[in-house]
Amino acid sequence: MHAVELSAPSLDAFRRVTLPQPEPGPGEALVAMRAASLNFVDLAVATGRYPVPRFPLIPVADGAGEVAAIGPGVTEFVVGQRVIAHSKPLWVGGPARAEISAATRGVVLPGSLVEYAVLPASALVPTPAHLTDEAAATLPIAATTAWRGLRTAGVRAGSVVALIGTGGVSVMALQLAKAVGATVIITSSSDEKLERAKALGADFTINYRRTPAWDEAVLEMTGGVGADLIVETGGTQTFGRSINAAALGATVFVIGFVTGTTAEADLFAIMRKELNVQGNTTGSVADLRDAARAVAASKMTPVIDRTFGIDETPQAYAYLAQGGQHFGKIAITCG
Structure with a gap:
């Protein structure tokens, strides 16, 4: 073979x-x-x-x-x-x-x-x-990771989800989050990609080249509340901003290290907001099966x-x- x-x-x-x-x-x-x-x-x-x-x-x-x-x-x-x-x-x-x-x-x-x-x-x-x-x-890594993030944060209709970038997990999380009725904010350095994200249902978009303080933009878009789930893909350059963009009791779902594996964070903000900073290494076969069922039920492509x-x-x-x-x-x- x-x-x-x-x-x-x-x-x-x-x-x-x-x-x-x-x-x-x-x-x-x-x-x-x-x-x-x-x-x-x-x-x-x-x-x-x-x-x-x-x-x-x-x-x-x-x-x-x-x-x-x-x-x-x-x-x-x-x-x-x-x-x-x-x-x-x-x-x-x-x-x-x-x-x-x-x-x-x-x-x-x-x-x-x-x-x-x-x-x-x-x-x-x-x-x-x-x-x-x-x-x-x-589906195995991207959909399982996205699904597990939504479930960990208890995302439901009315929840706010913030996504960093437009890679596989972020786009999958956008599609699954919209399927359950969540509000989605997504970032990219490309206006063309942000337009594609809008076509998939993104409610708010941020070009982080023009708006480097995208975390402040998330807070402004949510009336100062922040996001209930941040899917953290960036690592070094984005982790601190993810903490700042998080709502009280939110989940920062750490899944990537595109810009590096070390990061500084405001521990007081994590304590004050009672944040759940959750690492993730994909999930189990059972998690994949649940994600695939969600994809099948929503006819998501x-x-x-x-x-x-x-x-x-x-x-x-x-x-x-x-x-x-x-x-x-x-x-x-x-x-």
Whole structure:
């Protein structure tokens, strides 16, 4: 079977290889991978910013495809069924534990840029019927993270959600938040992207190039109250502003470090506002299943900026590495 390997932490280290086709064992399914989608963690692995136990590895955490064979004892899926492979296949449900949360596809375990993958059947989720395989492949990290953020903050109709940037998680959170009736504020350095966000339902937009103090703009837009949920993707340059933009009792959901992993914060503001600063490493298979059900019920279609072929993997990574170019997700076809 064909696959793409990453032989070193470099964007020049992708290579097409031929590997033996695996066979599913008890409790496992063989999945014909049809599509994958990129996340910041994939880029971080490929550029040496995220530690991995060894190279070479099969990259990309997120993927979707079709069940090609099942092992003994598998009853919840059938051959031919379209499925989504969770990025953390050992984290089936419940609270995170180090040994299961760390087992991420494309990092510790083989990823999605492969013709066939063997996975525990418990790591698979049915693909919503209205989604293409490329759209389904965007759900494991982005939709699970967005859904978990909304649930952690108790977002409902009338809640205010602030989103930093227009990457995959932010756009997914925008779509899911609007589906439950929340008010959404989103930031970007691009007016064109902000117009696209408005078309998806964003209530307020902020160009942070023109308005660097976007946190003050959030406070002004909410009558001085602030946002109930801030999805914090930036890290060093944005974390302090996220604290300032938060409402009393709000959740600052920390999911990224695009501008760095260290940050200063006003501890008095965290105390005074009784904020919940919540870190996140995606979520469990159960969380993905809930997110997929929400996507199916709302008929939400994830936004894919560009789709690349598997032989264009270096170009897909380079496009993500440009930063600020994409709106939503970047997909790779595996077939």
